[in-house]
Amino acid sequence: QVQVVESGGGLVQAGGSLRVSCAASGRTPSGYGMGWFRQAPGKEREFVAAVSWNGDRTSYVDSVKGRFTISRDNAKNMVYLQMNSLKPEDTAVYYCAAGQAGGTTLVRDYWYWGQGTQVTVSS
Numbered sequence: 001q002v003q004v005v006e007s008g009g010g011l012v013q014a015g016g017s018l019r020v021s022c023a024a025s026g027r028t029p030s031g032y033g034m035g036w037f038r039q040a041p042g043k044e045r046e047f048v049a050a051v052s053w054n055g056d057r058t059s060y061v062d063s064v065k066g067r068f069t070i071s072r073d074n075a076k077n078m079v080y081l082q083m084n085s086l087k088p089e090d091t092a093v094y095y096c097a098a099g100q101a102g103g104t105t106l107v108r109d110y111w112y113w114g115q116g117t118q119v120t121v122s123s
Contacts, residue, residue, distance in 0.1 A: 002026040002098045002112040009094060009117030016086050020117055022079040022096030030074040033103030035110055036081045038092035038119075045095070049081060050103035059105060064090075086121045094119050 008020040022034065035050040049060045049070040058070055069082040079096060094117050099110030 002029050002032060004029075004096045004098055004112055004114040006094065006096045006114045006117040009119045011120045011122065012086055014086060014088055014121055014123050016121075017082070017084045018086060018119060019083065020081045020094050020096075020119065022081075022114065024077045024079065024096075024098060026112075029077045029098060031101060032098040032112075033101050033109075034070075034072060034079040035097050035099065035103060035105075036070060036079075037095045037097060037107065037110075038090075039095070039116075040092040043092075045107060047105040047107070048094070050105060051079065052103040053101040057103060059103065061105075083119070086119075088121045088123045090119065091121050092119060093117065 003025045005023045036048040039045040051058050051070045067085045072079045096114045097110035098112040
């Protein structure tokens with residue numbers, strides 16, 4: 001069992017930056033792939049970024065490539081999502097999740113989810 005807790009959301013103007021964090025605890029969280037997903041009102045939850053268990057592989061949805069960076073610090077059991085050049089369409093609740101070691105893009109491959117943190121980008 002792994003617990004994940006997100007933090008760092010907030011309100012930012014378009015073009016600004018924000019970093020959201022995810023603290024993992026429980027049974028060997030460093031052995032899991034970690035992902036960030038987001039859900040905007042009235043929309044389905046969508047994949048944003050993922051990192052493999054050892055950090056050697058990352059993946060991103062096309063809409064955030066070049067703007068967002070996912071990273072992890074296994075010594076601290078932390079995962080981060082650095083978001084730059086934010087756009088109003090990035091507004092959503094951002095969820096951190098732990099799952100398959102390779103870090104996939106699919107919701108079904110993640111078994112442990114946080115409660116989410118709100119990110120709002122104003123125009």
